[in-house]
Amino acid sequence: MANQELATTNFQSLLETVLPFSGKVEASYRLNGLKNFSFPTKKEDDWRYSPTKSISGLKIESFHGKTFEDVLAPASTRDAIEVVFVNGFYSEKLSKLKGLYPDVRISIFKKALEENKIQPLEEKWFRALNQAFFENGVYLEIQKEVRLKTPIVIRHLTNTKARNFMASPRVFVRVLPFSSAEIVEIFEDGSTGEYFVNDICDFEVFPGAQIHHLRILNSSERSTHTGHMRFEMYRDSELNSCVLSTGGALSRTQVDVVLKEQGAQANLSGLNLLADVRKTENHVSVVHAAEGTISRQEFKSILTGSSHGVFQGKVNILPVAQKSVSEQLNKNLILGDKAHVDTKPQLDVGADDVKATHGATVGQLDPEEVFYLQTRGFSPGQSKSLICRGFALSILDTIKSKWICENVKNWLEQSVSTYTEGV
Numbered sequence: 001m002a003n004q005e006l007a008t009t010n011f012q013s014l015l016e017t018v019l020p021f022s023g024k025v026e027a028s029y030r031l032n033g034l035k036n037f038s039f040p041t042k043k044e045d046d047w048r049y050s051p052t053k054s055i056s057g058l059k060i061e062s063f064h065g066k067t068f069e070d071v072l073a074p075a076s077t078r079d080a081i082e083v084v085f086v087n088g089f090y091s092e093k094l095s096k097l098k099g100l101y102p103d104v105r106i107s108i109f110k111k112a113l114e115e116n117k118i119q120p121l122e123e124k125w126f127r128a129l130n131q132a133f134f135e136n137g138v139y140l141e142i143q144k145e146v147r148l149k150t151p152i153v154i155r156h157l158t159n160t161k162a163r164n165f166m167a168s169p170r171v172f173v174r175v176l177p178f179s180s181a182e183i184v185e186i187f188e189d190g191s192t193g194e195y196f197v198n199d200i201c202d203f204e205v206f207p208g209a210q211i212h213h214l215r216i217l218n219s220s221e222r223s224t225h226t227g228h229m230r231f232e233m234y235r236d237s238e239l240n241s242c243v244l245s246t247g248g249a250l251s252r253t254q255v256d257v258v259l260k261e262q263g264a265q266a267n268l269s270g271l272n273l274l275a276d277v278r279k280t281e282n283h284v285s286v287v288h289a290a291e292g293t294i295s296r297q298e299f300k301s302i303l304t305g306s307s308h309g310v311f312q313g314k315v316n317i318l319p320v321a322q323k324s325v326s327e328q329l330n331k332n333l334i335l336g337d338k339a340h341v342d343t344k345p346q347l348d349v350g351a352d353d354v355k356a357t358h359g360a361t362v363g364q365l366d367p368e369e370v371f372y373l374q375t376r377g378f379s380p381g382q383s384k385s386l387i388c389r390g391f392a393l394s395i396l397d398t399i400k401s402k403w404i405c406e407n408v409k410n411w412l413e414q415s416v417s418t419y420t421e422g423v
Contacts, residue, residue: 004039004052011037015132025114033123033131040125046283047125049310049342050252055196055224080153080184083138087158088167088197090136094157103146104181109137109170117141118172126226130168130200137170142209144176151182151212151401156199158189158223171201173211175237180210182400189220194249197223202230205237207261212400213241216408219248221278227253233264233293242398243270244408246415247278247307257286259293259321270299271395273415274307274339281310288321288351297328300395302388302416303339311343315358319350328358333391335365335384381417388416 015034019027039055040047082096083106090108100106112118117139123131142148156169175181185201197219205211211231219225225248231239245251257266272280286295301309311330332341345358365384373383392412399405 008037008039011129011132018133023110023114026110029113029120030132030134032120033128033133035128036122036124037128037132038125046254046312049312050281051250051279055226055250080151083140083152083154083171085154085156085167085169087165088135088156088169088199090138090169099150100152103143103148104152105141105143107139109134109139109172112139112172117174126198127200127228130170130198130228133166133168133198134170134200135168137172139172139174141174142176142179142181144179146176146179146181148179148181151184151404153184153186154201156185156187156197158195158197164194166196166198169197169199171199173201173203175203175205175209175211177206178208179206180212182212183214184401184404185213185215187215187217187219187225189218189223194222195224197225197227199225200228200230202228203239204232205234205239207235207237209234210238211240213239214399214404215241215243215253217243217245217248217251217253217280219246219251221248221276223248223251225251227251228256229254230256231258231266233257233259233261233266235261236263237261237265239266239268240398240400241266241268242395243282244395245270245272245280247272247274247280250279250281252281252283254283255285257284257295259286259288259295259324260290262290262292264290265294266296267398268295268297268299269395269398271392271412272299272301272303272309273392273412274301274303274305274309275418276305276307278305279308279310282312283310284313286313286315286326288315288317288324288326288354291321292323293321294325295327297330298395299330300392301332301341302335302392303332303341304335306338308339309341311341311345311360313344313358314346314348315356316348317351317354317356322351322353324351324354324356326354326356326358330360331391332360332362333365333388334362335388385413385416389413392416 042048084091084094315326328345330343343360370383
């Protein structure tokens with residue numbers, strides 16, 4: 001508790017250094033964020049597994065990294081539009097925006113806030129903290145009836161000299177009617193020190209629009225990351241979202257989906273590859289708020305060492321959401337004796353004419369499967385790697401872009417080969 005009080009006081013002092021440079025609307029927005037912020041306790045069901053002391057114990061000296069000097073321009077992503085953040089700040093210089101206009105409008109988040117393009121919500125916990133300390137964020141608007149042929153890649157870079165800082169990147173994506181786009185978020189870690197990333201990426205998906213979304217979290221074992229995504233889905237819109245993570249001191253992703261109008265659907269998936277003492281949490285909330293809405297969830301984890309995985313999924317089907325369909329599944333493959341998983345799928349059904357299922361499994365490698373592959377000429381290590389890859393592939397097959405999918409599959413193969421050594 002003492003650490004949390006000190007951290008809150010530190011946040012108040014840091015905010016005082018920001019307010020003199022904020023406009024009237026922005027300053028009010030920031031102050032409301034800090035006013036609503038508090039550290040969640042284990043009494044809160046969503047936070048019972050989350051060690052918030054890894055955040056309150058950080059000695060944050062700055063709300064962003066202090067230098068861009070050692071950040072080189074990222075290698076250009078093939079056939080993609082790139083929006084680049086460095087230590088939480090949007091960098092137009094490092095971004096690759098050719099091909100963005102006129103199909104996509106981009107502006108600074110602060111400007112969109114001042115122009116009332118974004119309606120502030122009453123936030124709490126770490127979403128409220130981002131509201132107080134968001135930096136030079138980005139507002140993206142995909143125009144009506146536009147079908148983007150190339151993905152928009154949002155790259156979050158951390159420089160190697162940054163220490164004891166908090167980054168608060170903010171992205172808002174509005175997808176106008178009957179358009180479609182692929183958004184890929186990549187968090188790339190270049191720092192070996194302790195730091196805290198607290199990001200928000202929100203989506204508003206209008207009628208008939210389709211969004212493919214991929215988030216890749218490749219953090220260091222000393223990093224703490226709380227990520228928040230909110231999707232508001234309107235009539236006949238479709239969401240396909242996947243989260244890939246290698247964990248960290250704490251890597252926590254919160255996904256909130258509201259299926260607001262008839263025919264909206266959300267397909268959510270995730271894959272965690274955890275080793276050593278890394279920890280990843282996936283928290284998912286889906287609200288069916290209209291008739292004939294569909295949600296499907298499939299989250300998987302492969303764990304080794306003393307790693308820890310958490311899945312907590314909630315599906316709330318409101319009384320008005322008759323004829324809705326919901327599927328929820330969490331599968332975990334544990335390699336070794338020290339890794340562990342906490343899983344809690346939940347259903348709250350208020351309508352009587354629905355199809356809703358949920359389930360979770362936790363298991364180890366099947367010795368008979370390993371033995372069968374060995375009889376076909378594979379070594380023990382190769383046999384275990386093949387089983388792990390087969391376990392994960394259903395998640396990777398949801399990725400839209402072939403070249404991104406191939407890169408992720410190469411990453412999976414390298415990681416699995418390392419994890420199964422000596423198991």
